[in-house]
Amino acid sequence: MDTGWVRARVQDLERRCREADVPLTHQRRVVFEALLERGDHPTADQLFVDLQEALPGLARATVYRNLEVLTEMGVISRACHPGAVVRYDARLEPHHHLVCLSCGAMVDIVDERLDHLELPSTVEHDFEVRDFRVQLRGTCSRCRERSDEAAP
Amino acid sequence: MDTGWVRARVQDLERRCREADVPLTHQRRVVFEALLERGDHPTADQLFVDLQEALPGLARATVYRNLEVLTEMGVISRACHPGAVVRYDARLEPHHHLVCLSCGAMVDIVDERLDHLELPSTVEHDFEVRDFRVQLRGTCSRCRERSDEAAP
DNA sequence: ATACGTGCAAAGCGTTTGCATTTCT
DNA sequence: AGAAATGCAAACGCTTTGCACGTAT
Numbered sequence: 001m002d003t004g005w006v007r008a009r010v011q012d013l014e015r016r017c018r019e020a021d022v023p024l025t026h027q028r029r030v031v032f033e034a035l036l037e038r039g040d041h042p043t044a045d046q047l048f049v050d051l052q053e054a055l056p057g058l059a060r061a062t063v064y065r066n067l068e069v070l071t072e073m074g075v076i077s078r079a080c081h082p083g084a085v086v087r088y089d090a091r092l093e094p095h096h097h098l099v100c101l102s103c104g105a106m107v108d109i110v111d112e113r114l115d116h117l118e119l120p121s122t123v124e125h126d127f128e129v130r131d132f133r134v135q136l137r138g139t140c141s142r143c144r145e146r147s148d149e150a151a152p
Numbered sequence: 153m154d155t156g157w158v159r160a161r162v163q164d165l166e167r168r169c170r171e172a173d174v175p176l177t178h179q180r181r182v183v184f185e186a187l188l189e190r191g192d193h194p195t196a197d198q199l200f201v202d203l204q205e206a207l208p209g210l211a212r213a214t215v216y217r218n219l220e221v222l223t224e225m226g227v228i229s230r231a232c233h234p235g236a237v238v239r240y241d242a243r244l245e246p247h248h249h250l251v252c253l254s255c256g257a258m259v260d261i262v263d264e265r266l267d268h269l270e271l272p273s274t275v276e277h278d279f280e281v282r283d284f285r286v287q288l289r290g291t292c293s294r295c296r297e298r299s300d301e302a303a304p
Numbered sequence: 305a306t307a308c309g310t311g312c313a314a315a316g317c318g319t320t321t322g323c324a325t326t327t328c329t
Numbered sequence: 330a331g332a333a334a335t336g337c338a339a340a341c342g343c344t345t346t347g348c349a350c351g352t353a354t
Contacts, residue, residue: 025333025335027334027335028334043318045317059335060337061336077289078234085317085318096272113270117269120261120266125292127250127290128290129288130290133286133289135286137281137284138281139279140280141277175308175353177308197343197344212344213345214309214310214311216343236342305354307352307353308351309351309352310352313347314345315346315347318344319341320341321338323338326334326335329332
């Protein structure tokens with residue numbers, strides 16, 4: 001685990017909390033770290049389960065609320081996903097996603113060329129662009145295998 | 153309303169149903185048409201509400217089930233969205249989205265250059281790509297105005 | 305007669321909210 | 330003391346499921 005990277009991000013959070021005058025409670029920090037330490041794009045509930053043994057007594061609502069606070073601060077973001085559950089993403093750098101339309105699995109991909117896209121103008125929609133993501137949508141290997149054995 | 157376009161899509165659905173041996177019930181057809189006739193990316197419930205006056209007695213579950221069937225047939229798709237509700241998209245042609253991270257609004261954008269991206273290889277993930285979408289994420293004008301009046 | 309879609313109601317999850325309590329300043 | 334976050338439980342909203350009924354082959 002690259003702890004140095006996590007520490008840098010936590011320090012960034014500390015700084016932003018100070019600037020925005022948002023108290024950085026123990027729970028807030030731990031929820032943030034738990035998201036950082038997962039490489040994937042978990043739901044609030046998955047993080048709640050992850051944290052239960054480390055923080056007995058932690059309330060599910062606290063996880064939900066803190067993820068929302070962190071999102072509004074801009075230190076994490078909601079991942080765009082085809083499912084009916086909110087997923088969170090701790091990466092701030094430009095990156096993109098492989099999305100399985102069958103099981104919803106989501107994997108980060110990094111690609112220099114994609115990062116430097118010439119974006120279309122959005123003036124006609126009066127839309128302020130913060131960042132962008134490219135989503136490659138299709139079927140992951142696991143789901144392909146499953147459908148193969150269903151119809152061989 | 154461009155009815156010709158809708159008719160062509162419905163004919164495509166008819167053909168695919170015949171090929172796949174999937175019965176095209178009245179409800180199925182009407183749910184599909186209702187999605188086509190909206191320019192946006194509605195939830196199953198929004199479509200259910202839209203259809204209630206045209207089809208009294210229609211069950212909510214029927215709408216949900218048919219949207220799922222249509223998705224599996226590949227004539228519509230789930231839209232990737234940062235919210236906790238499933239949204240559907242009737243467009244099959246390559247296109248992209250403006251997504252408001254504040255209210256979840258989603259607008260189609262068409263851009264030739266984006267359609268011809270050189271995609272990164274996904275062999276290392278053993279992932280089969282069906283299509284791709286570029287999402288420009290940010291804040292729509294309405295939400296910008298709201299936050300302006302909150303903190304002027 | 306069989307298979308399948310539909311309507312209806314209940315159950316199942318994920319998420320939000322209200323409120324008493326605790327924590328921090 | 331006052332403001333704000335937490336824990337807990339209830340409420341809420343979206344989605345799925347089980348079952349009886351209807352429909353089409």
